[in-house]
Amino acid sequence: MSAMENRESGGRPSGGSWILVILFWAYVMIPLAWGVYQTFDGVMALFAG
Amino acid sequence: MRDFFSKERITAGSEYNRWLVPPAALAVHLCIGQVYAFSVFNEPLTRVIGVTESAPEDWRLTTVGWIFSISILVLGIAAAIAGKWLERVGPRTTMFTAACCFGGGFLVSALGVVTHQIWLLYLGYGVLGGIGLGLGYVSPVSTLIRWFPDRRGMATGLAIMGFGGGAIIGAPLGVELMEFFSSETSVGVAETFVVMGTVYFLSMSLGAFTVRIPREGWRPAGWSPPEENGEQQSAMITRNNVHIDTALRTPQFWLLWMMLCFNVTAGIGVLGQASVMIQETFGGAVTAAAAGGFVALLSIFNMIGRIVWASTSDYIGRKMTYFIFFGLGALLYVSIPVVGSGLGSIFLFVLAFGVIMSMYGGGFATIPAYLADVFGTRYVGGIHGRLLTAWSTAGVLGPVLVNYIREFQIEAGVAPQDAYNITMFIMAGLLVIGFVCNLLMRPVDPKYHMKEYEGPDTTGKGSA
Numbered sequence: 001m002s003a004m005e006n007r008e009s010g011g012r013p014s015g016g017s018w019i020l021v022i023l024f025w026a027y028v029m030i031p032l033a034w035g036v037y038q039t040f041d042g043v044m045a046l047f048a049g
Numbered sequence: 050m051r052d053f054f055s056k057e058r059i060t061a062g063s064e065y066n067r068w069l070v071p072p073a074a075l076a077v078h079l080c081i082g083q084v085y086a087f088s089v090f091n092e093p094l095t096r097v098i099g100v101t102e103s104a105p106e107d108w109r110l111t112t113v114g115w116i117f118s119i120s121i122l123v124l125g126i127a128a129a130i131a132g133k134w135l136e137r138v139g140p141r142t143t144m145f146t147a148a149c150c151f152g153g154g155f156l157v158s159a160l161g162v163v164t165h166q167i168w169l170l171y172l173g174y175g176v177l178g179g180i181g182l183g184l185g186y187v188s189p190v191s192t193l194i195r196w197f198p199d200r201r202g203m204a205t206g207l208a209i210m211g212f213g214g215g216a217i218i219g220a221p222l223g224v225e226l227m228e229f230f231s232s233e234t235s236v237g238v239a240e241t242f243v244v245m246g247t248v249y250f251l252s253m254s255l256g257a258f259t260v261r262i263p264r265e266g267w268r269p270a271g272w273s274p275p276e277e278n279g280e281q282q283s284a285m286i287t288r289n290n291v292h293i294d295t296a297l298r299t300p301q302f303w304l305l306w307m308m309l310c311f312n313v314t315a316g317i318g319v320l321g322q323a324s325v326m327i328q329e330t331f332g333g334a335v336t337a338a339a340a341g342g343f344v345a346l347l348s349i350f351n352m353i354g355r356i357v358w359a360s361t362s363d364y365i366g367r368k369m370t371y372f373i374f375f376g377l378g379a380l381l382y383v384s385i386p387v388v389g390s391g392l393g394s395i396f397l398f399v400l401a402f403g404v405i406m407s408m409y410g411g412g413f414a415t416i417p418a419y420l421a422d423v424f425g426t427r428y429v430g431g432i433h434g435r436l437l438t439a440w441s442t443a444g445v446l447g448p449v450l451v452n453y454i455r456e457f458q459i460e461a462g463v464a465p466q467d468a469y470n471i472t473m474f475i476m477a478g479l480l481v482i483g484f485v486c487n488l489l490m491r492p493v494d495p496k497y498h499m500k501e502y503e504g505p506d507t508t509g510k511g512s513a
Contacts, residue, residue, distance in 0.1 A: 021506035
C-alpha cells in the first residue's frame with residue numbers, strides 16, 4: 001500500500017445522509033427509551049417503601 | 050444474490066456516513082440482548098398444558114431453565130468457531146445469518162410450544178438462537194472498531210450497550226405480548242415467540258443491510274494517528290496485526306481471557322441472585338416487589354456502564370480502565386458485608402452493587418477495544434469471538450459459586466443475612482487475580498506479528 005493511500009481521508013457525508021442517520025438513531029433509541037421507562041416503573045418500588 | 054452480500058458490495062463510498070454504523074449495530078444488539086430477559090418465559094412455559102396452573106405433564110422449571118443455558122453455551126462456541134468465517138465473508142452476511150438464526154430460533158421454539166416438544170425449544174432458541182447470538186454479537190463490534198479508529202471504546206461501547214439494553218426492551222415486551230395473547234386455552238407464549246421472532250428478524254436484517262465496511266486506507270476526515278501528529282502513542286497500542294490463530298499462542302490472549310472470565314464471573318453470579326440477596330440481607334425491610342426494582346436498577350447500571358466506561362477508556366487507556374474495574378470492584382465487594390448486614394444501609398448497598406454492575410457491563414464493552422489495541426484490527430472480530438468462551442465459562446462458574454457457597458453457609462448454621470459475606474470475599478479475590486493479569490499485560494512479542502506490514506493505518510489504530 002502506498003503512503004498516499006495511507007493518508008487517504010474519509011469524504012464528506014452528504015447532507016441527506018444525516019437525515020437517514022437521525023431516523024435510524026430514532027428507530028433504535030425510541031424502543032430503548034420505552035424499555036428504560038418501563039424499567040424505572042419497577043425501580044420506584046425499591047424506594048417507595 | 051451472493052454478490053449482494055459480498056464484501057466488495059458493502060465497501061462504503063466516499064459519501065457514506067459512518068454514524069449509520071452504530072445504529073445498525075444497535076439494531077442487532079438490542080434484539081439479541083433479549084436473551085437476558087428469557088426468564089420472563091420460564092414460569093409461563095411450565096403452564097403450557099395446565100394454563101392457569103402447572104399440570105403433571107407440564108415441563109418443570111429445571112427443564113425449561115436449560116433453554117437459556119444452551120443458548121449462552123452455543124453463543125460462546127459459535128463466536129469462537131465462526132471467527133475466521135466472519136472475517137472472510139464480512140458483516141452483512143454474518144449479521145443476516147444471525148438474523149435468520151435468532152428470528153428462526155423463535156419460530157422453531159413456537160412450534161415446540163404448540164406441539165409441546167421441549168427438544169424443539171432446545172434446538173430453536175438454544176442452538177439456533179445461540180448461533181444467532183454469537184454471530185450477531187461479534188460482527189458489528191469488529192466493524193465499528195474499523196469505522197471509529199479515533200473512538201474505538203465509544204463505538205464498541207455503543208453496540209454492547211445495546212446488548213444490555215436488549216433485556217430492558219425484551220422483558221416488558223415479552224410480558225405485554227403474553228398478556229395480550231393469553232386466553233383460557235393458551236398462556237400466549239407461542240404467539241409471543243412468533244411476533245418477537247418476526248420483529249427481531251426484520252430489525253436485525255435492517256441493521257445487516259445498512260452496515261458498510263470502510264475501504265482500504267480510509268480514515269475519518271481530519272483525523273490521523275497520534276504518531277503522525279508527533280503525539281506520544283501508548284506502547285500498548287500496536288501498529289501491527291496478529292493472526293487469529295497466532296493470537297491464541299500469546300500469553301496476552303490468555304491474560305485477557307482470564308480478565309474477562311473473572312470480571313464476568315463476579316458480576317453474573319450476583320446478577321442471578323440479586324433479588325434473593327437483597328431480601329435476605331435486609332430481612333423484611335425489602336419486599337419482593339422492591340427487590341424486583343433492585344434488579345431493574347442493576348440492569349440500568351449494567352447498560353449505562355457499557356457506554357460510559359468504554360468511552361472513558363478512549364481517554365485513560367484500556368489498561369487503566371481495567372485496573373479501576375478490578376481495584377475498585379474488589380474494594381466494593383469487600384465493603385458489601387459492612388454496608389449490608391453491618392450498617393444496614395440499603396442506599397449504600399444499592400449504590401455499591403450499581404457501580405459493580407456498571408463495571409461488569411464496562412468489562413464486556415471495553416474488551417474489544419483492548420483486543421484491537423493489543424492484536425491489531427485485522428482479525429479482531431475472530432479473536433473477540435474466541436475470547437467469548439470466557440463468557441460461557443463465567444456463565445457456569447458465577448452462579449455455581451454464589452449458589453453453592455450460600456447453601457453451604459446456611460447448612461453450616463450461618464444466618465441468611467450473613468450468608469453472602471464469604472461469597473463477596475471470594476468475588477473480591479477473583480477480581481484481585483484479574484488485577485494481577487492486567488498488571489502482567491505487555492505488548493505482544495514482535496515474533497507473533499504478521500509478516501506483511503500493512504502500513505500505518507488501514508483499519509484504524511491509535512485511540513489513546
